[in-house]
Amino acid sequence: GVDVKMPLKLLLYLITTILLSPDVRSYDDKTVVIKELVVPDNPSDGDDVTLTCRFELTGYNHRLYTVNWWRGKDQFYTYKGTNYDHKHAYTFRGIQVKKEESTDESVVLKNVSEDTSGVFKCEVMGEGPSFRTAVETKTMTVIVPPKQVEIHSWANPDPPTYRAGETIQINCTARGTKPRAHITWKINGRPVRDLNVVRYADFEDHRGRVTSTLGLRWMAPEYFHNNLARVTCTATVGDHSNAASKDIYLDPASSAAFNHPYGSAGHHLPTTWTIVSLTFFHVVRSLP
Ligand SMILES: *[C@@H]1O[C@H](CO)[C@@H](O)[C@H](O)[C@H]1NC(C)=O
Numbered sequence: 001g002v003d004v005k006m007p008l009k010l011l012l013y014l015i016t017t018i019l020l021s022p023d024v025r026s027y028d029d030k031t032v033v034i035k036e037l038v039v040p041d042n043p044s045d046g047d048d049v050t051l052t053c054r055f056e057l058t059g060y061n062h063r064l065y066t067v068n069w070w071r072g073k074d075q076f077y078t079y080k081g082t083n084y085d086h087k088h089a090y091t092f093r094g095i096q097v098k099k100e101e102s103t104d105e106s107v108v109l110k111n112v113s114e115d116t117s118g119v120f121k122c123e124v125m126g127e128g129p130s131f132r133t134a135v136e137t138k139t140m141t142v143i144v145p146p147k148q149v150e151i152h153s154w155a156n157p158d159p160p161t162y163r164a165g166e167t168i169q170i171n172c173t174a175r176g177t178k179p180r181a182h183i184t185w186k187i188n189g190r191p192v193r194d195l196n197v198v199r200y201a202d203f204e205d206h207r208g209r210v211t212s213t214l215g216l217r218w219m220a221p222e223y224f225h226n227n228l229a230r231v232t233c234t235a236t237v238g239d240h241s242n243a244a245s246k247d248i249y250l251d252p253a254s255s256a257a258f259n260h261p262y263g264s265a266g267h268h269l270p271t272t273w274t275i276v277s278l279t280f281f282h283v284v285r286s287l288p
């Protein structure tokens with residue numbers, strides 16, 4: 001391909017040279033354009049991140065002088081087009097460049113963290129004397145996705161079994177996210193009604209990482225299907241999600257009693273007994 005293209009380029013240049021007088025063919029035909037700046041919006045804590053700045057230089061013999069990368073005021077990478085020693089990387093808080101994997105168009109950041117976040121700038125400069133320059137910026141915010149999502153219920157034993165008329169109370173907790181996680185509940189794959197959701201205050205640690213809890217509360221036998229309610233909670237931060245599920249069972253005998261018009265009064269006693277026995281189990285379990 002090169003052998004064919006080069007004489008063609010030369011020919012085009014010669015035609016251009018003949019058509020245009022030397023004083024018209026000045027710096028004006030030289031341009032630097034950044035065609036695309038690719039900076040991920042929300043990479044995760046611990047990722048290696050590739051930032052790409054696609055550029056184009058036009059004009060006769062217009063060559064690259066430098067590509068500079070900045071995070072705010074920190075210049076962390078320079079690619080020199082003219083030098084033999086092309087790549088130069090500098091370390092800042094939250095910024096470590098993988099020099100071997102970086103090129104003229106892209107720079108690879110190793111193991112990003114919350115400290116890496118900021119406004120990233122790519123600056124491309126053509127050779128002198130015109131030093132045409134193009135600049136693009138993009139914000140990157142490193143997130144800490146939910147590493148752990150837990151479902152807790154007071155029910156013992158596991159798996160929990162409930163009787164019709166009993167209230168099911170469970171919590172979903174997403175620990176140590178940044179920013180706070182958005183939590184949703186589903187039962188048997190369907191969203192729950194808002195009145196069944198219990199909101200609790202977030203807890204934020206000294207590093208600004210948030211632990212969020214969302215409760216779910218409803219009375220059996222609602223939401224059960226074939227005596228089963230599979231509860232699923234999903235915690236989302238940015239475009240990262242993590243889910244947890246738990247199967248909850250309905251005592252079929254209690255369901256029959258609950259539905260019977262004369263049997264409904266009788267369910268109070270078993271419910272009380274269940275609560276007492278659950279409390280008992282809880283106490284036993286809590287002992288060292
Ligand atoms: C990534 O950086 C964190 C600190 O931000 C450090 O604790 C961890 O060990 C690093 N991981 C790797 C694979 O270098």
Ligand SMILES: *[C@@H]1O[C@H](CO)[C@@H](O)[C@H](O)[C@H]1NC(C)=O
Nearest residue numbers: 152153154169170171200213
């Ligand atoms: C749910 O979490 C809240 C707040 O942390 C707590 O007060 C409540 O006891 C928890 N409920 C269950 C069922 O674990």
